[in-house]
Amino acid sequence: MLQILRSDKTVRWTLFGFFVLAIAGNFMPTWVQNNLMFGMARGLAVLGLMVLWRTGLISFGHALYFGIGAYAVALADKHFGVSDIFVRLILAMGAAGFVGLCLGFILRKYRSIFFAMLSLAFSMVLYGVLVKVEALGSTDGFSVSATSILGWTPESKYTLFCAIIVACATSACMVQYYLKTGLGALTTAIRDNELRVEYLGYSVAKAIHFKYIISAALAGASGAMMAMALGQVDPDSMVNWTVSGELVFITVMAGPGSVIAPFIGGVVFEFLRTYAFELAPHAWQLIVGGTLLAIIFFLPMGLWSLLERIWVRKGSSS
Amino acid sequence: MRKQFTYKALRSAAIASAVAAAAMTGATAQAKDTIKVGVVSFLTGPAAGPFGVPGKNGAELIIDAINKGELPAPYNTKGFAGATMDPVYTDEAGGNSKQVAEYRNLVEKQNVDALIGYISSGSCMAMAPVAEELQKLTIMSVCGTPRLFEEKLRSVVFRTQGNAVGDSIAAARYMTEMFPDLKTYTGINQNYAWGQDSWKFYSLAMAKLDPASKASSNPQFPKIFSGQYSAEISTLSLDKAKVVHSSFWDGDIEAFVLQALVRGFFEDKKFVSVVGASAVDSLGKKFPKGVVMGTRGPYGLLTRFDRSRPLNNWFVDSYKARYGVYPTGPSYQYAKAVLYYKLGMDKAAAMAGKFPTQDEVVAALKGMEFESFGGSVKMALGGGHQAIHEVGYGITTWDKEKKAPSATDVKFYSAECINPPEGTLAADWLEQGMPGAKC
Numbered sequence: 001m002l003q004i005l006r007s008d009k010t011v012r013w014t015l016f017g018f019f020v021l022a023i024a025g026n027f028m029p030t031w032v033q034n035n036l037m038f039g040m041a042r043g044l045a046v047l048g049l050m051v052l053w054r055t056g057l058i059s060f061g062h063a064l065y066f067g068i069g070a071y072a073v074a075l076a077d078k079h080f081g082v083s084d085i086f087v088r089l090i091l092a093m094g095a096a097g098f099v100g101l102c103l104g105f106i107l108r109k110y111r112s113i114f115f116a117m118l119s120l121a122f123s124m125v126l127y128g129v130l131v132k133v134e135a136l137g138s139t140d141g142f143s144v145s146a147t148s149i150l151g152w153t154p155e156s157k158y159t160l161f162c163a164i165i166v167a168c169a170t171s172a173c174m175v176q177y178y179l180k181t182g183l184g185a186l187t188t189a190i191r192d193n194e195l196r197v198e199y200l201g202y203s204v205a206k207a208i209h210f211k212y213i214i215s216a217a218l219a220g221a222s223g224a225m226m227a228m229a230l231g232q233v234d235p236d237s238m239v240n241w242t243v244s245g246e247l248v249f250i251t252v253m254a255g256p257g258s259v260i261a262p263f264i265g266g267v268v269f270e271f272l273r274t275y276a277f278e279l280a281p282h283a284w285q286l287i288v289g290g291t292l293l294a295i296i297f298f299l300p301m302g303l304w305s306l307l308e309r310i311w312v313r314k315g316s317s318s
Numbered sequence: 319m320r321k322q323f324t325y326k327a328l329r330s331a332a333i334a335s336a337v338a339a340a341a342m343t344g345a346t347a348q349a350k351d352t353i354k355v356g357v358v359s360f361l362t363g364p365a366a367g368p369f370g371v372p373g374k375n376g377a378e379l380i381i382d383a384i385n386k387g388e389l390p391a392p393y394n395t396k397g398f399a400g401a402t403m404d405p406v407y408t409d410e411a412g413g414n415s416k417q418v419a420e421y422r423n424l425v426e427k428q429n430v431d432a433l434i435g436y437i438s439s440g441s442c443m444a445m446a447p448v449a450e451e452l453q454k455l456t457i458m459s460v461c462g463t464p465r466l467f468e469e470k471l472r473s474v475v476f477r478t479q480g481n482a483v484g485d486s487i488a489a490a491r492y493m494t495e496m497f498p499d500l501k502t503y504t505g506i507n508q509n510y511a512w513g514q515d516s517w518k519f520y521s522l523a524m525a526k527l528d529p530a531s532k533a534s535s536n537p538q539f540p541k542i543f544s545g546q547y548s549a550e551i552s553t554l555s556l557d558k559a560k561v562v563h564s565s566f567w568d569g570d571i572e573a574f575v576l577q578a579l580v581r582g583f584f585e586d587k588k589f590v591s592v593v594g595a596s597a598v599d600s601l602g603k604k605f606p607k608g609v610v611m612g613t614r615g616p617y618g619l620l621t622r623f624d625r626s627r628p629l630n631n632w633f634v635d636s637y638k639a640r641y642g643v644y645p646t647g648p649s650y651q652y653a654k655a656v657l658y659y660k661l662g663m664d665k666a667a668a669m670a671g672k673f674p675t676q677d678e679v680v681a682a683l684k685g686m687e688f689e690s691f692g693g694s695v696k697m698a699l700g701g702g703h704q705a706i707h708e709v710g711y712g713i714t715t716w717d718k719e720k721k722a723p724s725a726t727d728v729k730f731y732s733a734e735c736i737n738p739p740e741g742t743l744a745a746d747w748l749e750q751g752m753p754g755a756k757c
Contacts, residue, residue: 031427038419131541132509139510139542140440141414143447226415231451232444236413274423281409282361 008180011173014260018169025161033161035270037229040168042250043266045222047175048215049251050262054179055211056191057111058251060244061119064126065096065216067239069223071130072096074142074233083148085163089224096220097213104209104216123244130235141234144227157229164225171218172259178214179259183207219247253295255302264303350673353401355659356408356424357381358435359652363411364543364569368596369437369648373460374407375641376649377434380656381405383636390628398660399667399674406430410437414444421445425454431676432456434655437648438542439463439512446475455676457683459655460648462593462614463511464519464744467700474676476683478655478695478705480737482515482565483744485592485614487736487752488709490523492610492729493561493590494531496713500588503561504534506550508542508570516565516592522748534559545573551581565592572597579606590711595619596646598714598723605723609714616692617650620710620728623720630691644722654690661688696733699740706733732756 025033045066052059069092076082076091103122110118130136146153147160154160178184186207189197194204227233237243246269254265276287299305357377360370381403383389387396397403406428408420424430432455436442442461449456450472457476458466464481466472493500503524507513517537524531534557538550551574554562566574571594578584584606591597595613598605613620622634622644633653637645645653666674666682674682685702688695695707712725735757738747747753 029426031423034419034422034426132539134509134514138514139508140443143444230415230418231448232415232418234414234440234444237415238413240413274427277409277420278423278428281407284409285362 008176010258010260011176014172014176015169017260018165018172022162022165025165026158030157033157034229035274036267037157037161037164038226039267039270040164040263041222041225041229041266042247042269043222043254043263044168044171044225045219045247046250046254046262046266047171047259048218048222049247050254050256050259051175051179051187051211052215053251053256054187054191055208057208058116058248059119059215060116060241060248061121061123062215062219062247063239063241063243064119064123065100065219066223066226066243066247067123067126067130067233067235068096068099069093069220070227070233070238071136071223072220073224073227074137074144077144078142081145083145083153084151085147085149085160085228088147088228089167089221092220092224093217094220096223097217100213100216101209104212107212108205108209120241120244123239124241127235127239127241130239137234139235141232141238144231144233146231147228160228164229167221167225168263171221172263175214175218176259183210187211249292253292253302255299255304257301257304257308261302261304264307268303350401352404353398353431354404354406354429356428356430356433356435357405357652358408358410358417358420358424358433358441359437359648360411360568361407361409364545365437365567366411367569368572368600368646369460369568370410372596372646373435373437373648373652376637376645377405377652377656378407379637379640379649380633380653384656384660390632393629393657393660395664399663401663401673408435410435410441414440417441418444418448421448422452425452430454432659432679434659435459435652436461438510439466439515440510440542442466442477443511446470446472449475453676455680455683457655457659460651461512463515465511465515467704468743471701472703474680476658476697476703477700478658478697479651480615480705480707480709480733481744482512482592483519483738484706484709484733484736485565485612486516486519487523487748488731489563489590489592489610489612489711490520490527491731491736491757492711494524494527495729496610496727497561497588498528500560501528501531502534502559503531503563504554504557504559505537505563506547506554506574507537507539507563507565509539510542512567513539513542513565517563519744519748520563522745526748526751532559543568543570545570547574547577551578551583555581555583555586560588561590562587563590563592564594567593567596572600575601575605579604584609593647596648599644599646602723603716605714607713607715610711611714611725612709612711613647615647615650615707615709616730618645618647619714619723620712620725620730621692622722622724625692629689633691650691654695657690658683658686658688658695661686698733699737701740706737708732709736 072092072095073088190204197204250265250269254261276284359373360366385402387394434457436458437460439461442458455474460479462482464483505517507517521533540550575597590610592612593614595618598619662679662683666678670678686697693708695705698706708730710730712728715724715726717724735755738744
């Protein structure tokens with residue numbers, strides 16, 4: 001495993017990029033740090049969606065896992081006072097992964113629009129439950145207490161910022177490794193010709209199920225980090241279908257090109273929304289939607305393809 | 319000559335470094351020409367039309383007037399401690415977590431000096447911990463859940479609007495006095511802090527004021543902003559209870575009234591609306607007569623043509639002239655919060671003898687009593703952070719002469735009649751039978 005990771009160019013670039021960002025974060029104003037944290041956290045869920053997308057599957061219901069992760073953190077905090085970042089992340093990923101495992105048995109049988117709509121339906125079930133039940137905070141949600149690391153509660157948000165970066169870097173490398181393994185290499189093969197993959201002796205259903213669990217666990221971790229970074233959870237910004245929509249939006253905007261793309265997409269989305277909100281408080285949704293349209297028209301393979309193009313041009317000219 | 323030059327250079331260097339030091343530590347002790355204040359209300363979504371935009375308009379109107387020094391005496395001093403306010407209007411829609419992110423942006427990116435606003439109780443509950451974390455003065459203008467100050471005392475958060483306890487007890491008092499024969503009641507409230515608390519305190523108060531009254535076992539709690547209520551209307555119609563209590567606000571109250579109206583709901587049931595007056599104005603003649611209607615304070619429908627005093631007259635007239643409609647509850651409530659901020663700034667500046675720091679403003683705001691548009695406001699609860707004021711109810715009717723909606727049998731209950739004394743939890747106070755209530 002280490003051999004593959006060490007020889008992989010993407011892994012090296014990912015680690016280098018995240019390392020630079022962690023250092024640079026120390027010199028940034030708090031609001032930039034905050035936006036980067038939100039963008040990274042969302043990027044993690046998008047990373048999971050990208051794995052599914054490469055298989056040709058789009059889930060319109062990943063807010064389910066995002067929400068489970070966020071609520072796992074909030075409920076554990078409220079009832080048991082859990083504030084340790086590792087416990088919180090493990091709880092969130094475990095809960096989301098487990099639900100992903102269960103629902104995967106049903107969802108792995110469906111493709112295209114049926115897959116998308118069925119996952120949407122499951123996420124809206126959770127939304128309905130959260131909104132109705134007063135013990136789960138109904139539409140108000142809960143606030144989440146500050147995060148500690150092994151018993152130490154840091155003063156500034158910078159520690160959490162670094163922790164989120166470490167988690168994102170690790171996940172990105174793990175996914176990159178997974179895509180290089182035999183099972184991971186099936187990803188595009190399934191999209192291109194499912195029947196042939198079956199003839200080769202692999203179980204398509206199992207491969208999809210496994211990817212689904214990975215993406216669920218990643219979305220769970222993503223929700224947990226969002227809850228910690230924000231200090232608040234509520235169904236409308238964590239579980240509603242609009243959240244799934246945002247995740248798909250970022251996936252399309254970022255493009256499936258690389259494991260780094262989701263994080264770039266997440267951060268771009270966060271800044272785009274911040275500025276749209278500031279410049280046009282009455283019509284900020286219009287700016288956000290317009291940008292996506294422009295990207296689909298001019299960069300069908302997402303923002304990543306733009307970087308790739310710049311890269312290739314540089315390479316050929318020198 | 320040369321000596322003088324060095325002295326001048328030294329002096330300007332000293333001033334520059336002092337300014338830089340002050341800027342770096344974030345201290346704002348020196349006089350300022352402008353202050354930046356975030357004004358948050360619903361600008362998109364179902365709460366924008368009936369609440370967010372009228373609220374923003376109310377704030378806009380009074381901010382402009384204060385900046386120009388055009389308010390009637392004794393509020394006619396210019397600016398906030400002399401400084402002009404530069405408001406940053408922000409949208410409250412999109413969920414609590416998004417609002418927390420926006421709050422951080424306003425404080426850390428836009429560097430606002432204070433925040434005024436928030437309509438939904440959900441927003442207020444979510445924003446208070448962030449305000450405390452960032453230590454930024456935040457004056458909440460509309461939201462009503464008593465949990466805001468009962469769960470925790472806050473250091474930089476204030477609320478100029480009375481909470482759901484007063485609104486609910488006043489409603490219960492009005493119903494037991496005006497309709498003593500109607501003993502059974504049910505409710506339809508939104509399933510979040512405000513709706514849950516409104517129903518809770520209304521039932522508690524009814525149980526104390528009229529022990530023979532009986533609550534339905536099946537009150538309805540639909541989701542906020544859901545907009546479709548046919549199932550709930552059927553359930554309520556089948557319920558034997560005569561009275562239906564509701565704390566619906568935003569577009570929900572209009573949707574509910576329109577959907578219930580066509581089914582003859584208001585002929586069968588006595589409907590008590592805690593805060594639906596915005597729908598009375600927007601639906602006009604279509605709004606059913608005979609509904610018991612509250613405004614959460616001495617303004618809007620209940621006091622439109624009385625309570626003649628300079629500030630109130632100025633507000634109603636200028637609002638009508640500028641926006642073409644009468645101000646509704648949220649307009650007064652936002653204007654009241656801005657007025658409160660001005661009074662606090664001016665008082666702190668007078669006490670400090672210079673442009674005040676946030677700590678000085680907080681100290682000045684704490685426990686203040688002031689004359690607002692229709693009546694006086696006392697910051698009496700939550701350690702001087704939570705307002706109490708009178709609350710009234712009336713019965714809706716249509717004024718043929720003025721061609722405007724109006725109310726009959728208007729009754730106001732004094733602040734001390736409907737609010738617990740400082741230090742007592744509202745639920746405990748009701749449980750004990752409201753000792754010390756001055757009515």
